[in-house]
Amino acid sequence: MLKDIKYNKDGLVPAIAQDADTGEVLMLAYMNQESLRRTLDSGEAWFYSRSRQELWHKGATSGNTITVSEVWKDCDSDTILIKGKAAGPVCHTGNPTCFFQELTKADLEG
Amino acid sequence: MLKDIKYNKDGLVPAIAQDADTGEVLMLAYMNQESLRRTLDSGEAWFYSRSRQELWHKGATSGNTITVSEVWKDCDSDTILIKGKAAGPVCHTGNPTCFFQELTKADLEG
Numbered sequence: 458m459l460k461d462i463k464y465n466k467d468g469l470v471p472a473i474a475q476d477a478d479t480g481e482v483l484m485l486a487y488m489n490q491e492s493l494r495r496t497l498d499s500g501e502a503w504f505y506s507r508s509r510q511e512l513w514h515k516g517a518t519s520g521n522t523i524t525v526s527e528v529w530k531d532c533d534s535d536t537i538l539i540k541g542k543a544a545g546p547v548c549h550t551g552n553p554t555c556f557f558q559e560l561t562k563a564d565l566e567g
Numbered sequence: 568m569l570k571d572i573k574y575n576k577d578g579l580v581p582a583i584a585q586d587a588d589t590g591e592v593l594m595l596a597y598m599n600q601e602s603l604r605r606t607l608d609s610g611e612a613w614f615y616s617r618s619r620q621e622l623w624h625k626g627a628t629s630g631n632t633i634t635v636s637e638v639w640k641d642c643d644s645d646t647i648l649i650k651g652k653a654a655g656p657v658c659h660t661g662n663p664t665c666f667f668q669e670l671t672k673a674d675l676e677g
Contacts, residue, residue: 458674471581473592480590482583485646497672531665532658536595538666548642555641556648562607564568 463535464490469505472537474547477526483547484555486515488537493528500525502539521545573645574600579615582647584625584657587636593657594665596625598647603638610635612649631655 464470469487476483486504488496491512495503502523506513516522525541548555574580579597586593596614598606601622605613612633616623626632635651658665 458668458670471595473583473595475590475592480585482585482592482648485581485583485641493670494675497670497675528670529666530668530670531595532660532662532667533665534668536665537670538592550642552642555643555646556639557642558568558640558644560568560603560607560638560640560647565604565607 458530459493461534462490462493462530462537463533465535467507469507470535470537472502472504472539474502474523474543475538475540477540477542481554482556483523483543483553486513493537496525496539497528502541515547516544519545519549521547523547568640569603571644572600572603572640572647573643575645577617579617580645580647582612582614582649584612584633584653585648585650587650587652591664592666593633593653593663596623603647606635606649607638612651625657626654629655629659631657633657 472488474483489505492503492505502515504513523541523543527540529538578599582598584593599615602613602615612625614623633651633653637650639648
């Protein structure tokens, strides 16, 4: 199953994090092979920071780790979905989810 | 709001589709600027097919369109989340969601 994962040319795969209880989509980040391995092994979410170019144990500095209960891959094996519980606000802005800005049809104008 | 969207070097942004009622994550695909415009304008999900390299009106051939009720962008403006209702199975495999294959710690072995 793991061998099938299709990493992009940067060796990364997008990973969606979802609240296991509420279903709220919390964030999207990227994993490399090692992040995925550590996530499955440790039960906490690990990503790969594209800006810092390093393995990223989510919450290592903020304390807002994500305890992972389920890991899924999609039909094409090029996207990961993790379900879990965050210890605090997931977003660096302090919002519980990174998706707090709504776009509407009105945004098409001007 | 739309002008802030950060498309990658291929002019694409990942877009998560979520069932507006159940919260189930259905799929991840990619949008270019025109897909996002059409999604907001039409209220149906449009993506960009990376394999076919063309605008992709989800469900145009299968009939399984996604009627979109909400469109969100994330804190970094580099991921889109759409919430909506699919007219049928979203996945090309016939599954209601593309995320039907679970990974576990056991997958780390062998």
